[in-house]
Amino acid sequence: MRVAVRIDRLRQPTRWEDWRFNIAEVVLDDGLFGGEQRVLRDDGHCTQWLFPDLPVSLHRDEAEGYYLNLSSGSPVWFVMWRVHHADPSLAWPEIVTLSYNEAGRWLDAQERVDNCPLDAPVRDALQDYVDANYRPEPxxxxxxxxxxxxxDRR
Structure with a gap:
């Protein structure tokens, strides 16, 4: 499947920060958004960027991570994103996943990872995938x- 990610950028949200980024939304992309990133809105304080056409793949060896995401009570999209080292006013999503384990590995590698709520149709499709492919280890x-x-043994 393919998704589009919206990142909001705030200019000087506090006196200690020049920029703050927020992964605002992840939605399924059925081709309506085009293929190029673009600014949706810029009022001088908040800029909304849209990054369409990002791939999300499901892999059988990540089935446990999908199960953990679904069983958390609030399933989410995990978005690993980066800030441009030469221009800290620019950020972009690098990878999107549904695997709790994969997001954990990114965090262990000191990457920036945020999440957004998973909508019901994707949650249901992910549940079907987990039901078909996940078998807990005995x-x-x-x-x-x-x-x-x-x-004294327990």
């Missing part, structure tokens, strides 16, 4: 510690 029996008295 729990392994833990051997009792031989140095603990049997009545």
């Amino acid at each position: 729990k392994k029996r833990k051997r009792p510690a031989s140095f603990v008295a049997p009545e």
Whole structure:
């Protein structure tokens, strides 16, 4: 599937920040947004950028991450985004995923990751995918510690 990401940029939201970016929205992109990034609105204080045509792929080996996202109670899109090193007033989404585990790996790598709520049709389709492809690993029996008295073992 393909998605479009809207990033809002605020100019000097506090006296300590020149710019603040917010992943405002992620929506399915069925080709209506075109293929080029563009400014939707700029009032001098807030600029809204649209980044269309970003791919989102589902992989069987990430099924546990999708399951964890769905079972969190508030399923979300995870967006890894970057700020231009030479011009900190520019930012863009790099990758979008539905996997909780993949987003965790990005965070471990010190990447910027934000999320947006997942809409019902995508949530339902993701649930169908998880139902078809996710099988939890069976729990392994833990051997009792031989140095603990049997009545103290749990």
